Amino acid sequence: MVELLSLHISRFQRERGEYERTLPPAVLLYTPMPAAALAAGDEDEDHHFRTLTSVETPMLGVGEPIVFPIVKNQENAFGRGITVGRTGNNDVVLDDGTVSRFHAWFQRETEGRYIVTDAGSKNGSFVGGVRLTPRRPSPVSDGTRVRFGHVELTFYLASGFTKVLARRLVP
Numbered sequence: 001m002v003e004l005l006s007l008h009i010s011r012f013q014r015e016r017g018e019y020e021r022t023l024p025p026a027v028l029l030y031t032p033m034p035a036a037a038l039a040a041g042d043e044d045e046d047h048h049f050r051t052l053t054s055v056e057t058p059m060l061g062v063g064e065p066i067v068f069p070i071v072k073n074q075e076n077a078f079g080r081g082i083t084v085g086r087t088g089n090n091d092v093v094l095d096d097g098t099v100s101r102f103h104a105w106f107q108r109e110t111e112g113r114y115i116v117t118d119a120g121s122k123n124g125s126f127v128g129g130v131r132l133t134p135r136r137p138s139p140v141s142d143g144t145r146v147r148f149g150h151v152e153l154t155f156y157l158a159s160g161f162t163k164v165l166a167r168r169l170v171p
Contacts, residue, residue, distance in 0.1 A: 002093075005029065005065035005168075012165040020162055024069040026106070026114055027161050028092065028146070028153040031065045067161075068092050068153070070106050070114070081105035081117070084148055098123045098149030107137070114155070116140050123149035 011019045072082050073091045083090040085102040094103070100121040107115050115137040118125035125132045126147040132138050140146060142160035146153055156164060 001069065003067050005067055008067055009165055009168055012162070013169060020158070023158045023161065024071045025108060025112070026070040026155065026157050028068040028070060028155055029065055029161070029164070030068065030151070030153045032063050068094075070155075078102075078105065081107040085119075094148055094151050096149060096151050099151055100149070103148045104132075106140075112157075114140050114157075116146065116155075121149070 008019075070082050070092060076083060076089060076091050082092065082105060083102060084092040084094065084099075084104045084106070086095055086097075086099040087093070087101045090102065092106075100119070100123070102119050103121045104116055104118050104125045107117070109115060116125065116127060116132070117137045118132040118134045120134040124147075126145075127138050127140050128144055140155050142155070142157045144155045146155050
């Protein structure tokens, strides 16, 4: 379930052990551009990440970071992995015009590592700033920036994400 980062921090702070047991093996963290940068015109005027709504500002935590768990939805019949796309039948839904209906997919390898594959999307998928060749898997590691269309996120394994949460708690 998509949630605000602040909710994750709160649960992590209250019951760290229980929180870590229920955390998915990997997540994507979307950090919106600061309002000052948007006001300065640093963002493409035609691009507005909507996050599960069809309005310009995200319904989930306007201006707050959002956590997308990388988990398989039982209703999604795609057997090769965890899908990413614009429509609601994907496992990870990024409601943005630059994201294809079915954009890419993640697979978890037996060693616990992840790979991501672009599904032949129009605007491409990127790992660490490098555009992926369609239908050719690419490894993704903890803390790596990934981009689907114009939506940039950070990939974290559960262990790396808990380190991010712990750093956010330090005053």
